[in-house]
Amino acid sequence: MxxxxxxxxxxxxxxxxxxxxxxxxxxxxxxxxxxxxxxxxxxxxxxxxxxxxxxxxxxxxxxxxxxxxxxxxxxxxxxVNRVKARVGDQIYSLPINLHTINQVYQRAMSPDEAQAFLAEQGDSLIQTPRSFEEQALKFVGAKLYEMFFKGYTRKQWGVDGAQLPASILKRLPVRFVYDDNYFNHRxxxxxxxxxxxxxxxxxxxxxxxxxxxxxxxxxxxxxxxxxxxxxxxxxxxxxRGRLQYRTLSFEKFHHKGDFQGTAVMNYCDAHVPFTRISEHKYFAPWHTPDSDLSVCFREYSGHCGPQDIPFYPTRxxxxxxxxxxxxxxxxxxxxxxxxxxxxxxxxxxxxxxxxxxxxxxxxxxxxxxxxxxxxxxxxxx
Ligand SMILES: Cc1cc2nc3c(=O)[nH]c(=O)nc-3n(C[C@H](O)[C@H](O)[C@H](O)COP(=O)(O)OP(=O)(O)OC[C@H]3O[C@@H](n4cnc5c(N)ncnc54)[C@H](O)[C@@H]3O)c2cc1C
Incomplete structure (x- = not known):
């Protein structure tokens, strides 16, 4: 054929x-x-x-x-993908793990203590979460939601967490150990x-x-x-109309030496217009280019118009x-x-x-x- x-x-x-x-x-x-x-x-x-x-x-x-x-x-x-997050003037470890919880609450909790502590922070009045926001408030509580998810989600999806389906949070697990590998795969x-x-x-x-x-x-x-x-x-x-997507745009810049010391830094604050910066030499540490320039990208998320590249289906x-x-x-x-x-x-x-x-x-x-x-x-x- x-x-x-x-x-x-x-x-x-x-x-x-x-x-x-x-x-x-x-x-x-x-x-x-x-x-x-x-x-x-x-x-x-x-x-x-x-x-x-x-x-x-x-x-x-x-x-x-x-x-x-x-x-x-x-x-x-x-x-191994190890993502960091900037909130205000502090850098935290993602996905939310025991290190993040201890950093945020300035404690030295054990796994069991952190689990019990976070259960207390969660909103127990929410029985069946209807939105991403309710899901986050129920499982991680208001403080972690506001620090890591509220502004970031608004920038990424262009809508508030209260308008997004609860299923989205399942993508970002909370761990009560110090494992900061973003993915669980073998x-x-x-x-x-x-x-x-x-x-x-x-x-x-x-x-x-x-x-x-x-x-x-x-x-x-x-x-x-x-x-x-x-x-x-x-x-x-x-x-019959256009299926909606989010699009991304990238602002490239070069930096002499090392810009951020890691591959991906999320910027969680709502007032920072971009969602993250990636420094690409960290994705290929086996390459040894001659130059001491590092190349980085600020990533912006926006509504996908007819001339834009469709990235994430909103569904x-x-x-x-x-x-x-x-x-x-x-x-x-x-x-x-x-x-x-x-x-x-x-x-x-x-x-x-x-x-x-x-x-x-x-x-x-x-x-x-x-x-x-x-x-x-x-x-x-
Ligand atoms: C920002 C971002 C980060 C991601 N990170 C990861 C990750 O870390 N790990 C992971 O596993 N996955 C990741 N993904 C998902 C990954 O990109 C997809 O799994 C993959 O690209 C899907 O491949 P595809 O061939 O279906 O689509 P595409 O890669 O989009 O290929 C479709 C191709 O079709 C061409 N095309 C479309 N229409 C026409 C036409 N009419 N005529 C001619 N050509 C046409 C387009 O130009 C395009 O090249 C990420 C996705 C995004 C958006």
Whole structure:
């Protein structure tokens, strides 16, 4: 079969390779001038430091098969994400752990003492939290909520914690030990030569042609099937409206020597306009560039307009309704399969993206072998 794969991020690259290995002829198009999608990395022109252009990416997974998969295409270097937070003139350890609790309350509590203490701080009148704010007030109490979450959440999502679903706090666990590893996963790392190199290696395969700087629109008729990892609403020219995203913008600056002594510093105060600063030499300590310049990015979060890059799907109530309409229409389409963070309007970490792309390619192949049309969605949006 002749297949058009839209997008050269992890979704597109993994599907393209898997279908090419099954003997299909694949053309991958991406309107950007690089492969890698939002995971794209490239060396900074002044300092030589490998930079994560669309924001820091740390690979983390419990999935042995996915970990083995990425290791075929690039050497993964051990990397543990340890995030710091600035509140006022103090620096704290994140995610909230025993060190943070003892720092904030100027105590030397043991794990059991801290657990009992925090239970007392929580708002026991809240039975079933309806919002992120209530969830935080119930589990960590007003002080920690106001210091670490209130302003940061407002900046990140553009709405108050009281308007966000309670499920969001589950992403930031509170720990009653001194473990400050941001992720709990068994395998964690960053590719030695960067993500773009790794994804280029996935795409380096017989029967895969990559065309960069080209839009997908108007090409489908030359192919038997389209695998689409672009935005679902864009596929329908946004004719029922736009699914809402948050966008990010990055302000790059160079610093002679060391700027902040760590990879990521969150700025939790509401009056600071950016959410965090990342210093990229810390993502690749194995590189030893000649220059003593360090390259850093201030990260701002904002409403995503038509000309902005969509980053985080908001999935608020109105979006869910619109999403339902687009999904219903997509299900009427022939010869297209939607996947990935944009194609299914979902936040997906890289490991889940790869797992889903492999499953999508298997489902398409299996249907063809059985003489059936490929599924429109293998994973529900
Ligand atoms: C700021 C940020 C930080 C993140 N950090 C992490 C992390 O630390 N760890 C982790 O596991 N995950 C992280 N992620 C998630 C990670 O970025 C995604 O898992 C991954 O990018 C999804 O890959 P994808 O191929 O589905 O989408 P994308 O990478 O977005 O690729 C889609 C591609 O399709 C192209 N495209 C779209 N429409 C068209 C069209 N019509 N024509 C031509 N080309 C088109 C786009 O140009 C894009 O290159 C982070 C995400 C963000 C936003």
């Amino acid at each position: 002749k297949v058009l794969v839209v997008g050269a991020g992890f979704s597109g690259a993994v599907v393209a390779r898997a279908l090419a290995l099954e003997g299909h002829e694949i053309t991958v198009v991406d309107e950007r001038r690089h492969v890698g999608g939002n995971c794209h990395t490239e060396p900074d022109e002044k300092s030589g430091i490998m930079v994560h252009i669309y924001g820091p990416h740390i690979f983390h997974t419990n999935n042995q098969a996915v970990w083995d998969y990425v290791n075929q295409f690039g050497r993964m270097m051990p990397y 395998f964690q790392g960053i590719p030695e030569a960067g993500y773009t190199d790794l994804i280029s290696n996935i795409l380096d395969c017989d029967r895969v042609t990559v065309r960069l700087g080209e839009k997908a629109e108007g090409r489908a008729q030359d192919f038997d099937h389209v695998v689409y990892s672009g935005p679902l609403d864009r596929y329908f020219q946004h004719d 608020l109530l109105d979006d869910q309704k619109l999403l339902g309409e687009y999904v219903a229409r997509a299900n009427q389409e022939k010869n297209v399969t939607f996947l990935g963070r944009l194609g299914t309007y979902s936040y997906l970490d890289m490991d889940v993206t790869i797992e889903r792309a492999l499953e999508t390619a298997s489902a398409i192949s299996a249907n063809w072998k059985a003489g059936l049309a490929p599924p429109v969605f293998v994973h529900d949006p």
